[in-house]
Amino acid sequence: MGRGEDRISNLPNEILQFIICLMPLKYAIRTSVLSKRWRHLWQFNLVSSTSLQFDEDFSCNQSPKQFVTTLDQYLHLHGDRSLDKFGILFSPFDIFFPNLEKWIATVLAKGVKELKIDLSQGILYTPGDFYIDEDDRMPFVIPNPLFNCNSLTHLSLSRCNFSDPLVSTNFVGLSSLSLDNVNLLTDAMLTSILEYCVLLESISLKRCDIPETVKFVGDKLKLQKLVIVDCDNVLEIEISAPKLESFLYHGWISVWHVFGNVSKVNDAYLCSKGSEEYHLIFAGILSDLSHVKILTICSMGLLHLAFHEDNYVQDIFPLQLHNLQELQLVLDSIGEDDIYCIFYFFLLCPSPCLEKLFIQLPFPSKFLHLPRNSATAEEIISEIEFPSLKCIKITNFGGSSQELKLVKFFLEKAIMLESIFILMNQCDDLNNSLSRRIIEGQLSVMPKASKDARIVICGQLDHDCLINPTHAKLYYDENYRNGTTMHEGKRRKNIPLTKSSCSSVLVKLRLFVKFVVLIFVK
Secondary structure, three states, X not given: OOOOOOOHHHOOHHHHHHHHHHOOHHHHHHHHHOOOOOOXXXXXXXXXXXXXXXXXXXXXXXXXXXXXXXXXXXXHHHOOOOOOEEXXXXXXXXXXXXXXXXXXHHHHHOOOOEEEEEOOOOEEEOXXXXXXXXXXXXXXXXXXXXXXXXXXXXXXXXXXXXOXXXXXXXXXXXXXXXXXXXXXXXXXXXXXXXXXXXXXXXXXXXXXXXXXXXXXEOOOOOOOEEEEEOOOOOOEEEEEOOOOOEEEEEEEOOOEEEEOOOOOOOEEEEEEXXXXXXXHHHHHHHHHOOOOOEEEEEHHHHHHHHOOOOHHHHHHOOOOOOOOOEEEEEOOOOOHHHXXXXXXXXXXXXXXXXXXXXXXXXXXXXXXXXXXOOOOHHHHHOOOOEOOOOEEEEEEEOXXXXXXXXXXXXXXXXXXXXXXXXXXXXXXXXXXXXXXXXXXXXXXXXOOOOOOOEEEEEOOOOHHHOOOXXXXXXXXXXXXXXXXXXXXXXXXXXXXXXXXXXXXXHHHHHHHHHHXXXXXXX
């Protein structure tokens, strides 16, 4: 095939239609600019698709009015065919609320199973964790027919409200519920959801307006995963779920908590906001979850544990984490006091089965001076053991004296260590090869308790550093707070596809055709 020859366009219509139907819709639409013959072929993808996802790429390149017009056209072309998945990312104004209600009614009539409605708009103001809307739009209230749809298995809602009182739900098949910036103003709303969604296995509540007291209690609960992020109104939380396996909590530590039947929790993510006055509460939560195999905690959690003089805490520690196999430490700062808190954690919480350790350093590096217990770091280190630790990954490594001290500590104490991966921070990785060579030299002469331990220094894209923790998503991250679920304050300029983009579309199409051919050959 010559470089400029387009033999793909010469294929029979049936083959082209088959290829189009295998492509994601947004890529199929882009083929319409190739030639007159390709102009309408993408519609075969649309009418045969059981999944319609109008995500950020689709919504950010159109004005709200264009978005509404286009989506109306696509749903019309799809006809009365059934639909498994439907998702939109849209920033509506009040005048488009009727369109939203019509779309929801349409996909419900199609028997949709997975529904995602993300109505984000504006900029998230990080210090207060609330949105700033450019046009002070009224919140969209979810229409009542949605709560009587028995075909739904997965429901994700962002920046819309429930009606109060909540109409009796009929989500008999719902297994996953994700709410981001959704109001759950009364205890009855959450109770109603748990009562009627008898198959619910996963609940995610992020930045939701929920009651001060929340309960996930019931012997018949099938709940396996619970995520609560930045729901800062919560003062009391009660959990007793016999099948719960994963518990992720980020935010202010609730003043009062009761963990009943949580014996099957396998992994826990505990990142606290607040001051040291919550150290008793955090210690109690960790004690209730001391049986987990996977754990993520943050700098504030380490600080909570460092305040152990109180008699209540002395009754808990040392806290044996007998089952812990994977630990991730997410640090807000890296200084002498932070290193001390890390040492103290391993002293207070012996983990004889720990095999994998991940340490997320801050970038750029921060330093925070914290109160310190009277014990010296040397005294603490002498009592710490790592009998099973085999793999360590330290991310955003910059080569500071404290970071080097941390590496030295693990090399000297981990007698079974096989690998320690040092992932350089972006600044050193891209701009300072000399700094990297200096760090390599410093690490190479450090004493090792394990003769087989290898030190691997790598950049952001190096294959050796692809090993990741179970809790790969960090909710303190600016990406979570400022861009993953909402549009930017200003909509990106609409840049329609033109003939000038044909060559890149054709190249991608050729690659896709080769991929399809390889599959059928195999």
